[in-house]
Amino acid sequence: MNAVIEQLKRHRSIRKYKPDPLNEEQLLAIVQSAQAASTSSNVQAYSVIAVTDPDKKRQLAALAANQAYIEECPVFLVWCADLNRLQYAASLEEETRVPDSTEIFIIATVDTALAAQNAVIAAESLGLGIVYIGGIRDNPADVSRLLELPKYVYPVFGMCVGYPDQEPTSRPRLPVETVLHRDRYSAGSFADGIERYNGELRQFALTRAGGKRDTTYSKEMANRLGVRKRDHMRAFLREKGFDLE
Amino acid sequence: MNAVIEQLKRHRSIRKYKPDPLNEEQLLAIVQSAQAASTSSNVQAYSVIAVTDPDKKRQLAALAANQAYIEECPVFLVWCADLNRLQYAASLEEETRVPDSTEIFIIATVDTALAAQNAVIAAESLGLGIVYIGGIRDNPADVSRLLELPKYVYPVFGMCVGYPDQEPTSRPRLPVETVLHRDRYSAGSFADGIERYNGELRQFALTRAGGKRDTTYSKEMANRLGVRKRDHMRAFLREKGFDLE
Structure with missing residues (x-):
């Protein structure tokens, strides 16, 4: 239909990367593209931690089900819902506290996802590949400690970014x-x-x-719904100041 | 840097639309682009309701803080986190129930947002404009009734789509x-x-x-954090089968 839509439809997750690093200009283009996404009432309730330190990437891989590509990719982005920076900005005006509502949790989580998806589109337009890593929610408290995430910040997902060293086909989607x-x-x-x-x-x-x-979709969904996963998330989020009231 | 990144950075929300409709090919290209986004373990935990019925758009506008552009835009997309279709697929294999976890709520909400943001990029590449409407969470139960959303489906946000009848400048973002x-x-x-x-x-x-x-960012954030909004969300979500345990 047009080149942009063709690019979107060509998306496939990359789980094997060349060692070549991203340069600073690429990283900034990706994050500034992320920032251009819509945000609820301009709150911009997210931060992204670009992890290039080899030791930290190794530790993150270990915390996220030992997915080797987290260590191998040149940049691992950790996308965080962030109400801490909002709170800081607001505190310049008056004493405030972050609401403990489910609503603000949704706002921050959605803001983070919209920004991240723009980052994906930007990265892929530069010939880079990505894979989202929900696995950082396996051990969110350890990830938070490693990256020094303060209260009111939680890691929603990670994202490997780098030059693809494989050419997988796109997975078909539901009709x-x-x-x-x-x-x-x-x-x-x-x-x-x-x-x-x-x-x-x-x-x-x-x-x-x-x-x-x-396998089939039905079988995968039966497996998926049949196993409880990451039951620690509620307690972890409460600890981080997201009370979901 | 390249045409895709330039498009991403040109994004601005559109709040005034020409009456021209989208054709079926455009709508399908937008939704199929949405489907090409990453999804957690291929669950594809979202649905989108394309509302073109004038009476329903009028009612949705009334439910979402009387934003006239919801009625005026040719298509109003309601993006829903959807575990109902998963449950249906899983039930073809065995008896299952949807987990009541915060984790699966995050998965469905993030899946929805990633898909929606791809839809935005596709729409803008076609010369269309959009604006996200968080306001449908003002009255989520009424929106759900109007659109006949079943259990395990919740409306995350709406989105006006159509040909822009204004040319606003992009709002600057945080450094x-x-x-x-x-x-x-x-x-x-x-x-x-x-x-x-x-x-x-x-x-x-x-x-x-x-x-x-x-105004300033600090002032807006102080206002934003100072007012509790949509405190009904937790109870509404529980009613819909999202227990956030």
Whole structure:
């Protein structure tokens, strides 16, 4: 349709990187592109920690399910929801405290994600590859200590950035009619759409994993919902000043 | 730096639209671009409701602080975190229930935001403009009823899409050094950076509002943190099956 949309549709996560570093100009272009994303009432409730220190990357890899590409990528970005800087700015005017509401947690989390996704688009436009790392929520308190995150800051996800040393194909997505609804939510397309997608994803998994992995979307979702994960998040967030009231 | 990054940096929210509709091809390109965004373990935990029905747009505008552009834009997209479709897919394999964890709430909310931001980039590449509408969280239960959102689905934000009928300038953002940290979080740049930004934002607000609005980032953040907003969100989410445990 146009070059931008083609780029968006070409996205695939990269899990093997060349050692080549990013230069400062690239890093700034990526973060300034992130900053150009929409933000709720201009609060800009996020920070990003660019980790290039090899020892810290190694420790982060160990904290996030030993994903080797965290250590191997030249820059590991840790995207944090950040109400601490807001609080600092507000304190220049008057004594305030950060609300303990679920609403402000949503605002900060969404602000972070919008900025990060702009960073992805910028990085990919520069020929770089990325992969999001939800695994930093496996041990969020340790990650926070390592990166010296203060109260009112929590690491939402990490992101490897670097030059791709692999060329994986894009994973197929759900049929668009199961995701896009018209004027009201309708589950009418789910039965057919998910059956079709199960077939596509099974074929894709068998091909990409060299015939060794037999799965479908339904099976993956059953596994996903069947196992509780990261039950520490609520207590961790409370500790960090996000009370979700 | 390149055309994509230039587009990202040109972003500005549009609050006045021409009546021209989007065609089906444009809408599909936008939603398929959204689907190409990263998603946690391929869960794809979101849906988008494309509202074109004039009466529903009018009602949504009324529910979201009477923002007229919701009614005026040709398509209003309501981006929803959606665990209902996952649950349906999983139920094809075995009996499961959606976890009541904060973790899965984060996953669904982040998935939704990443997809939505890709939609923004696609829309803007087509010459369209957008504005995010957090205001649908003013009355999330009414919005949910109007759009027939089932359990395990919650409206995260809305988004007006259409041809711009105004040409606002981009709002300046925080100095990059206050947002980008190196290897560890540091508040060292905040004092200087926020003072400088206060001046820039004051100038911008005075110019854009024709000299009538005198504000700074610090003042806006003090106002923002000083007022509790949308305290109904926790109870609403619980009602929808998001327990945040």
